[in-house]
Amino acid sequence: MAAHLICLTSGGGVPIFTRNKGNLKPLPFPVIGSLNGVHMFANSHDVKLLSTTTEDAKVVWKVFHDSITLIIVTGDDSADDIHLNNLLSQVCDAMVLLYGLEDLANIKNIERFKREIKICSQLIDKILDQADLLTVGDLTNAVDIIAAPENSVLQNYLDAFTEAADSPYGCLMVHGKIAIATKRWWTLTSKEMVLLSLLMSSLSPCSSRDIPVFLPNLSPSVPHRLLTFQLIKDVDVCVLCGPSPTLAQLEEEVGRFWRSGYDLLRSLLQLHPRNYPLSITLDSNIMGFILVNRESHRCLCSTHPHPVASSKDTIDSKRRLEILRSFYKHVMGTFFPMSDDPDKGQEEICHQAQESYISTDSHKCYTILSEPHQIFVLYTANIPTFAMRSVTQKTLSLLVKDKHIQI
Incomplete structure (x- = not known):
C-alpha cells in the first residue's frame, strides 16, 4: 500500500513526523498545511471532517486524545473507511505502546517530543508496510495463531517458564504468530495482542531483549517489561514482567526449561507457512x-x-x-x-x-x-x-x- 502518513499537534497543527510507504515523493509542506487547515476549519464550524476522496486517492483524518491529529493519504481501493481508521488507531496505539499515554496526551515540549517519538518509527513502518506482512491480524483486529499438534505439550513448557519469571503473561511466537500463550495473555485486548505481535515482527532477530512497553488498555501510563528470548531461529518466547527478574537472571533459566523441547520447537517451525496441522486435507481448489x-x-x-x-x-x-x-x-x-x-x-x-x-x-x-x-x-x-x-x-x-x- 502506497501511503503518506502525517502526524501533527491537534491544537496548533505543528508537524511531528511524516512517514511514506511505496514509491512516493514526500508531500510538500504547503499540502500538509492545507490538509490540516481544512480539518481545523471544519472543526471551528462544528463540522467533523472524517474523510474525502479524489479521482484516485482517499484522505482520512482522525484526532487522538485531543493531542495529535493523524492524516493518511492513500489510493482509493473502494473499501470502507473503517479500515483506514483502524490503521490510524493502530498507529496511535503503537505510540502509546512504546512512549506512554501520559506524555502523548500532554505534549509540553514539541521539539523534545519530535525526537523521542522516533522510537516508534520502526513499528509504525511495519503497520504501514502491509505488503510485507506475513500476518493479517492488523486487518482483522484478531491475533494470528499457528495451530500445531505440538502446542499441547509445549504449553507445559511455557507455563513452567512463566512461573519461573513470576509472570502470568507469556506466549510462544513463530514468525510473529502465537503458537501458545498463558491464560492471562489471552485476556489482553485484541489490539494489545496484535500490537505486541507486530512489535516482535518489526524487530531485528536477537537472542534476548528487554523492552519497556505500555499496554494501551491494561496499563497505558505505567510500563511493563517485555522480555523476549529466541529459542531457535524465528521462534521466540515472550514474557511481560514487572521490575524483576532481570534479563540476565531469566536468560540463565531459558536452557533449563526449554532444552528438552527443542525437537518439538523445530517440528512446530516446519508447519510455517501452512500454519495448521498436516492431518487436515482441504479441497484441491x-x-x-x-x-x-x-x-x-x-x-x-x-x-x-x-x-x-x-x-x-x-x-x-x-x-x-x-x-x-x-x-x-x-x-x-x-x-x-x-x-x-x-x-x-x-x-x-x-x-x-x-x-x-x-x-x-x-x-x-x-x-x-x-x-x-x-x-x-x-x-x-x-x-x-x-x-x-x-x-x-x-x-x-x-x-x-x-x-x-x-x-
Missing part, C-alpha cells in the same frame, strides 16, 4: 484462507494449504495474501459489520448478509459469516461457482472442529 473468531479475537491464515505444490497453483504466496486481504477489506464494513468499529454502529448496515463471493479470470473468493466465526477462502478459477458455498461450509467445519485448532 483452495489456494488460501483466513479464519477469524470474533469472540476470542484469534485468526488463522494460510496461503500454503497443501503439502505439495499443485499444477493449479498459478498465483504465488505473496499475491494470494494480497488477494485475501483485498477481499476482506471489500467485504468487511461494506456487507458485514466490523466488531471493533467505534464510528459505525451495526444498525447502520440495514441488511443481514451472511455470505458473499467474487469471481475473476484468475481466481474466485467466497466468505461465510457464521458467528462467532468468519471464513474467507481463495479458490482457483477452475472451481464451479455453484460449488464454492458447500466447499466453504465444509472447510469451516473441518477447521473449527479440529482439536488442534483452538480458535
Whole structure:
C-alpha cells in the first residue's frame, strides 16, 4: 500500500513526523498545511471532517486524545473507511505502546517530543508496510495463531517458564504468530495482542531483549517489561514482567526449561507457512484462507494449504495474501459489520448478509459469516461457482472442529 502518513499537534497543527510507504515523493509542506487547515476549519464550524476522496486517492483524518491529529493519504481501493481508521488507531496505539499515554496526551515540549517519538518509527513502518506482512491480524483486529499438534505439550513448557519469571503473561511466537500463550495473555485486548505481535515482527532477530512497553488498555501510563528470548531461529518466547527478574537472571533459566523441547520447537517451525496441522486435507481448489473468531479475537491464515505444490497453483504466496486481504477489506464494513468499529454502529448496515463471493479470470473468493466465526477462502478459477458455498461450509467445519485448532 502506497501511503503518506502525517502526524501533527491537534491544537496548533505543528508537524511531528511524516512517514511514506511505496514509491512516493514526500508531500510538500504547503499540502500538509492545507490538509490540516481544512480539518481545523471544519472543526471551528462544528463540522467533523472524517474523510474525502479524489479521482484516485482517499484522505482520512482522525484526532487522538485531543493531542495529535493523524492524516493518511492513500489510493482509493473502494473499501470502507473503517479500515483506514483502524490503521490510524493502530498507529496511535503503537505510540502509546512504546512512549506512554501520559506524555502523548500532554505534549509540553514539541521539539523534545519530535525526537523521542522516533522510537516508534520502526513499528509504525511495519503497520504501514502491509505488503510485507506475513500476518493479517492488523486487518482483522484478531491475533494470528499457528495451530500445531505440538502446542499441547509445549504449553507445559511455557507455563513452567512463566512461573519461573513470576509472570502470568507469556506466549510462544513463530514468525510473529502465537503458537501458545498463558491464560492471562489471552485476556489482553485484541489490539494489545496484535500490537505486541507486530512489535516482535518489526524487530531485528536477537537472542534476548528487554523492552519497556505500555499496554494501551491494561496499563497505558505505567510500563511493563517485555522480555523476549529466541529459542531457535524465528521462534521466540515472550514474557511481560514487572521490575524483576532481570534479563540476565531469566536468560540463565531459558536452557533449563526449554532444552528438552527443542525437537518439538523445530517440528512446530516446519508447519510455517501452512500454519495448521498436516492431518487436515482441504479441497484441491483452495489456494488460501483466513479464519477469524470474533469472540476470542484469534485468526488463522494460510496461503500454503497443501503439502505439495499443485499444477493449479498459478498465483504465488505473496499475491494470494494480497488477494485475501483485498477481499476482506471489500467485504468487511461494506456487507458485514466490523466488531471493533467505534464510528459505525451495526444498525447502520440495514441488511443481514451472511455470505458473499467474487469471481475473476484468475481466481474466485467466497466468505461465510457464521458467528462467532468468519471464513474467507481463495479458490482457483477452475472451481464451479455453484460449488464454492458447500466447499466453504465444509472447510469451516473441518477447521473449527479440529482439536488442534483452538480458535
